[in-house]
Amino acid sequence: KAGVTQTPRYLIKTRGQQVTLSCSPISGHRSVSWYQQTPGQGLQFLFEYFSETQRNKGNFPGRFSGRQFSNSRSEMNVSTLELGDSALYLCASSRGRTSGGTQYFGPGTRLTVL
């Protein structure tokens, strides 16, 4: 069974640009969550989608947005990039939305903003 895949793996952008990251969940998984990992702030929750609807959102500015398609694939978009957006962006999928359910992570997209 294929795991969670994320594309691209690495990105370099300049301030003010926008970027779109993609995540393909494990087959049959309907929930996709996004997390940002930085050395200073650690792991922080961005948002979660289930059945094409955003169910939960973390404390990030509106420049961060996402969506989910009918096949459960998800994209996140960051507009007007800032230096502080440099991070590893991780996508996780799970079958449902129960507290004890396991979230499976992809390898991440490393975004560098210059």
Next chain:
Amino acid sequence: GDSVTQMEGPVTLSEEAFLTINCTYTATGYPSLFWYVQYPGEGLQLLLKATKADDKGSNKGFEATYRKETTSFHLEKGSVQVSDSAVYFCALTTDSNYQLIWGAGTKLIIKP
């Protein structure tokens, strides 16, 4: 709000030493507890989990017991190997807040 506190790293041990990484939590609901591991240059992998009090999660020689009375979920391993060198994250979810709430991570370095 919900939070996870885990011991600061890095933790440096010799091969075959006993490992404990402390993790305590604060949660308004009844949380599920997780340990994830991140090897260098890789994403996060679930190491073990426990969903109710007194449950013990175990995997690859690692164990952690859900202690509701002390709000703790300490990670232990009896004999570590060089290949266990990684960053370990304690995390929780609750039914009212499905997102993973993370500890700061503990970097573990095992020397041969």
